[in-house]
Amino acid sequence: MKEVFKSIDTQSLVDKVEDSLINLLHERKLKVGDSIPKELELASALGVSRTVVREALMRLRMMGLIDTRKKKGAVITSPDIFGNLAKSLNPYILSDDTLKEIFEIRLVLEVGMADLLFSHVTDGDIKELKEIVKNEPLSAKHRMFEASYEIAFHGKLYQITKNETLKKFQGLLLPIFDFVEKSSIFKPIPGTQKFTSHKQLITILEKGTPEEFRNGMRNHLENHFARLRLNKGGK
Amino acid sequence: MKEVFKSIDTQSLVDKVEDSLINLLHERKLKVGDSIPKELELASALGVSRTVVREALMRLRMMGLIDTRKKKGAVITSPDIFGNLAKSLNPYILSDDTLKEIFEIRLVLEVGMADLLFSHVTDGDIKELKEIVKNEPLSAKHRMFEASYEIAFHGKLYQITKNETLKKFQGLLLPIFDFVEKSSIFKPIPGTQKFTSHKQLITILEKGTPEEFRNGMRNHLENHFARLRLNKGGK
DNA sequence: TAACTTTATTATGTCATACATAATACTAAA
DNA sequence: TTTAGTATTATGTATGACATAATAAAGTTA
Structure with a gap:
């Protein structure tokens, strides 16, 4: 030096x-x-x-x-950490690699947030979650149609954590998730199948343990993880 | 509207x-x-x-x-998403609540990153990790002295994920973690004890499964989680 | 006196111009 | 062809001016 x-x-x-x-x-x-x-x-x-x-x-x-x-x-003023970040987080400007990495971070967050969920979740939250998935289609055929349920369900989870910073972060990353899922960055997975369902996750959150929830969420996101594994060559 | x-x-x-x-x-x-x-x-x-x-x-x-x-x-230029965020992430300016929330996000990330670790970890990484903890003091008495080992070990984990965005994010949050740990935002936990050790985590990473690692890391961070639970009244 | 209206003040928002500086492109010499 | 020197050019900085909006002050009315 x-x-x-x-x-x-x-x-x-x-x-x-x-x-x-x-x-x-x-x-x-x-x-x-x-x-x-x-x-x-x-x-x-x-x-x-x-x-x-x-x-x-x-x-x-x-x-x-x-x-x-x-x-x-x-x-x-009390700084809004992520407020200014929003503009530079434009999918059209970020590189494919960065987009993939941000997508990975989402998976990491959702698998890791189990403890926050269990320490803050209320009966009302459970009720809301059940309401969200009530009319959810069973099959995975209508992927586009399902998107709104996905956002509603997972967004609610972030909200349950009562962590405003985390929630803002998710709001920031949401358009990117959307972009990545719709884009051709990831090759589609042949024979996509359903793993742990939203309903099952709710049951775990209601009666299970953080450990079970982590594994359930990990399983629930398996399709995404699989896509990441399949597209590893890009780097 | x-x-x-x-x-x-x-x-x-x-x-x-x-x-x-x-x-x-x-x-x-x-x-x-x-x-x-x-x-x-x-x-x-x-x-x-x-x-x-x-x-x-x-x-x-x-x-x-x-x-x-x-x-x-x-x-x-290829935007460095978090690069410009650094300056506004000043602990002295952020509110205590925000600092706590950022600290929570760290815990979430480290518990949730298990899958990334297992899909990228190499023999060389394991070797490096072992090197880091080799001279680590066994007791938890010298907390200050331990800090450098903590940073080295956990930093290496972020690096193993091969996720540059995540690594940058951690680099950004590091001064905040440091500040929070040293500050009086959190009341100290009486009778702090050691849970899953760094060495045990390495063993899991080498021979175990992501699921085991998540639980191990969750346990390893128990002291931090406990502090969060104890200081929940603040909000 | 209290509440409202008008006026004056003030600090930021915008504009225009000028010059300094450094990076590039160009030219000339070896 | 390479190098050294020169010219060009776009950004960096400085200065002065006026517009604008928010506030404070003054004035008016009940």
Whole structure:
């Protein structure tokens, strides 16, 4: 790690100001609602033009750290972590490999969330889940038709975890899941069959254990796992 | 959903230009490496000032959609989804509830990633894991000292999944895990005890099944789960 | 005094212009 | 053909100006 040349700053002015501003937030331990100095004040204090300050402030705003309003100035906000991520998570821009990886993450989450489900699930949740699957078609023939049930059922599971961050994350990834399933990234599995059903999962959630649920969900998602295995060559 | 007033655009000019640019990317199906028009060209084409175009371009850059270089202009890049998220994921700014939720997500991921591990793990990986835990202290007394082993071991697991997106996500969350463990957000658990050890997990990964690994990992993380249960009142 | 209306202020949003800088393309010399 | 130097060009930064909207202040009415 020894560097002969002193690492010259390849950073642009905006980068530096951005860092300064973030440091400002930390040092002063500013809380939500607090306001930071005006653009012109910052510009003169930091010795740069208002242009640079504005660009740096815009970055903070994109990160969800601040919210700027006319006259009022910029105020600290509780950052919506994934809020800004949504735009860059566009399936048309992401590479196929990345899309596959995101799809994998979904499987990981749903298999792993069993404990959260069991520690938060209520009778009302069970009732809702049963309502969702009540009219679900038994056969796996109408895949397209089934999609809405899939989303409703699995979405409800995320909601049961009472983990807002996780729920937001899922909402973010949903269009990607949809895209991946419909796209030709994955070769279809011949002779797709049903494994553990939604109804069975509900029964486990109602009367079983997290361990059983994990295995049930793993089995339920077997078709997806199989597609991943079949399409491993791509990497 | 009926609206009496036609929804006036509360968007700023920059917002609109941003949308226009993203649409441009989609419509033209631009690939990585392709370049987009110069700032001045965009400005005149869209009928706004260069300032506005620049701010919009900066947003795209923050999203990781483009990379701008002098003289060359802006070129499409393969977006690093989580790269730009890092700065806003600052523990000092996130609320305690959000921090807890992120911590939960870690647990979910590690319990759920068993299948990915088994489908990618190599002999070399097993060897590396064994190397990591070789000098690991047996007792749980030196918690601070143990931290580095924890990070090395669990980090290696993420790496074994061969899922770059997941690995990046973990790298992103790591400072948060660290912060949460050290902070007083969680009350400590009296009489913390060891459950499934790292060594046992390796053995399962080498000779066992995904199902066994999930349960082993769940058990291994029991202390963390217990802390979550104990601190549930906060919400 | 309290509630409402109008006016004034202020800080951000947008625009225009100018120059600096660095990366590229071009040209000339060896 | 390679290298070195030069010119070009698009972004980076600075400055000044005005528009706009949100707030604060002042004024009015009951």
